[in-house]
Amino acid sequence: MAGAVAxxxxxxxxxxxxxxxxxxxxxxxxxxxxxxxxxxxHMPRTNARDAHYKKLEEQRAARQGN
Known part of the structure; x- marks a missing residue:
């Protein structure tokens, strides 16, 4: 077996x-x-979230007259 070739x-x-x-x-x-x-x-959801909060902030500023 010592010299056997596989x-x-x-x-x-x-x-x-x-x-x-x-x-x-x-x-x-x-x-x-x-x-x-x-x-x-991720980025489209983040951009949509940021746009939503920007719109809310603009509405709030418009109500306050700024």
């Missing part, structure tokens, strides 16, 4: 390549979906 090639380097690919995909998707959330949901 019928398949050793897996050297596969873990490292797979890890780099998995990390690249995870970071890429995380960045993509993070930006999609930030600019597709």
């Amino acid at each position: 019928p398949f090639k050793p897996i050297t380097g596969m873990l490292r390549r797979g890890l780099i690919l998995d990390l690249s995909i995870a970071l890429g998707l995380g960045f993509t979906f993070g930006n999609a959330f930030w600019y597709g949901y």
